[in-house]
Amino acid sequence: MRPLIHPAIEDITVEGILHALSDPVRAQIYIQLAGAGCTFNCSNFLQVSDKTIPKSTLSQHFRALREAGLIRSERHGVEMQNTSRCGEIEQRFPGLLAAIVKAHQLQYTERNRATKKKAKARAD
Template structure:
């Protein structure tokens, strides 16, 4: 089992961050980690009613880790994950927070849309 790779702060790239967060599953994981620091991999086997296979999850965590977005540490049998947002904020001010805000905005928009659709459905029936 190869040791976990955490790039040093200078090796973190904007491209890497954008790529990592351009996946909705990874963005959701990152958003959750930003709130509930220390969550483990298997806390995410379900993400907004979708089942994610654990091999896939493991890959997503690796992607986040190697992009420099999170730090993973073995703690007994499980893996504690924390965001590296403070470090990244130093290097790329506001980048992460602005991206997460945009994600939230978009999610809020989807909820609003779903409600409209639902009420339109009621009217039609």
């Protein structure tokens, strides 16, 4: 089994964080992990933003988050336990994650409003 790679905090870059969180599914996964303050296994995220995510795709999302330094993962049998590295990243880049999370949440809310408005217009 391949070892899991977790970059040292000094090797984490803003560019890597932005790239990892540029995908809406990864952003939602990270937001849920960061807000929970506890570990989650990958299968907790088979349903993200009302979308079903295949396990193989989910593994790739977690790998991108891990390699960017946003999460720490540990194998426990066949399960992978994941935790956020928010505290470490906040010390290195103060305010960065909060700004990104806030922007994603605002965008998600706006998209939901627009979708509901379109659905209502079609119904009328």
